[in-house]
Amino acid sequence: SAVISQKPSRDICQRGTSLTIQCQVDSQVTMMFWYRQQPGQSLTLIATANQGSEATYESGFVIDKFPISRPNLTFSTLTVSNMSPEDSSIYLCSGGWEYEQYFGPGTRLTVT
Amino acid sequence: TQLLEQSPQFLSIQEGENLTVYCNSSSVFSSLQWYRQEPGEGPVLLVTVVTGGEVKKLKRLTFQFGDARKDSSLHITAAQPGDTGLYLCAGEGSGGYQKVTFGTGTKLQVIP
Numbered sequence: 001s002a003v004i005s006q007k008p009s010r011d012i013c014q015r016g017t018s019l020t021i022q023c024q025v026d027s028q029v030t031m032m033f034w035y036r037q038q039p040g041q042s043l044t045l046i047a048t049a050n051q052g053s054e055a056t057y058e059s060g061f062v063i064d065k066f067p068i069s070r071p072n073l074t075f076s077t078l079t080v081s082n083m084s085p086e087d088s089s090i091y092l093c094s095g096g097w098e099y100e101q102y103f104g105p106g107t108r109l110t111v112t
Numbered sequence: 113t114q115l116l117e118q119s120p121q122f123l124s125i126q127e128g129e130n131l132t133v134y135c136n137s138s139s140v141f142s143s144l145q146w147y148r149q150e151p152g153e154g155p156v157l158l159v160t161v162v163t164g165g166e167v168k169k170l171k172r173l174t175f176q177f178g179d180a181r182k183d184s185s186l187h188i189t190a191a192q193p194g195d196t197g198l199y200l201c202a203g204e205g206s207g208g209y210q211k212v213t214f215g216t217g218t219k220l221q222v223i224p
Contacts, residue, residue, distance in 0.1 A: 004154070033211065035214075039151075040198065041217060042214045042216040043155070044214075045211060045212075048211055055152065086186045092154050092155075098147070098204075099143045100160060101202075102157065102158060103154030103155050103156070105153055105154050106153070
């Protein structure tokens with residue numbers, strides 16, 4: 001298994017600003033992903049964080065808005081850029097291997 | 113796009129009752145994972161099923177993967193208040209090391 005931590009756990013930001021969320025895994029994982037979730041609803045995949053190369057984004061998500069870094073096998077960051085109230089959500093990172101994926105506690109973002 | 117529909121969407125039952133949650137898709141998955149999520153936390157992996165027709169048991173929870181690897185079910189026997197949460201199925205694409213698509217989710221409330 002893997003233990004995943006995220007920072008910050010929550011933040012309130014003004015529109016037009018950017019926030020970087022950090023995700024740390026306690027062991028080397030093959031895959032890391034970033035998701036968005038509205039409270040009580042399912043998860044929407046934003047992108048796959050690829051180690052040493054550009055992330056792979058899902059339809060509706062673009063690099064300029066959600067730049068992602070993954071410099072090694074245990075760490076990744078997601079930046080939410082030029083935020084608007086529509087970006088208010090819970091952002092979750094996950095890491096794992098084939099057939100198993102572990103999640104961080106999430107970052108609750110509110111944009112005012 | 114691989115879609116996973118869960119039913120029911122909401123379920124409120126009395127402690128001690130049995131229940132089944134279904135996860136259906138028209139796509140074939142290499143594996144199917146089930147998660148439970150509580151408010152303020154990330155999803156927690158319960159089980160992964162890989163082989164068509166596979167049945168796995170985790171205490172009072174029984175998971176089954178359809179023969180064609182397109183659907184799955186979660187059966188809970190004698191539900192307890194601690195089972196309350198959001199249950200999510202997630203399908204992993206074929207070929208291994210692929211992204212995971214999450215189902216629509218089932219909110220379960222077990223009333224003492």
